[in-house]
Amino acid sequence: MADANLDHIMNLLLHLRGILVALGEAEQVPEESHALFLERYDELLTLLPADPIESQYLGQDLLCQVIQRYPQIAHLVPRDLLWFFAGDCLHFMPDDEIDLYTALEERRFEAMENDEPFDWNQEKQLLAMSQSESKH
Known part of the structure; x- marks a missing residue:
């Protein structure tokens, strides 16, 4: 896992x-x-910073609990966190959002294979815009 990605996730968790x-x-x-x-x-x-892989289940459990225990803030849970921890968290994402994140991951892996820079937030905005344009 890239440090920039982990930093992004940690910032979202702190938020x-x-x-x-x-x-x-x-x-x-x-x-x-x-x-x-x-x-x-x-x-x-x-x-999480010490062992991102081993922390996955705890992260899934806690994010699902946030949505179930505190439904009044469910809309404030960053979608990147649901995608990052995956598993049961994906039940809280609609299909079109999962499609967007799948395409985003494909772009990220393609950039990594080609040793190209990749800006997660910028790419997410570009994909979201192209998806919304294709619906109109």
Whole structure:
């Protein structure tokens, strides 16, 4: 896994953690179980950089729990996180979104094979624009 990709995922996880903390501070969730959930979330933040492969199941579990436990913020969960952790997380992505991410991965692997630079966010925007244009 490229360091830039892992940095991107870590930044998204930290962003989501901030949303979760704000949710607890707004007293919109039971405090005790929320605190325990944040402890497990912090465990993922620690484990992921050290062992991205072994952290996959914990990441899948936690992201699915975010959506199930906190439906009021489900729309704020970055889609890149659902794609990165995959597995059960993909159940929360519509087919057209999965198609977009599949095409994005294909472009990324093609760029890697050709030793070309690849900007995930830029390519995602380009693909999203081309998909929306083809629907009109």
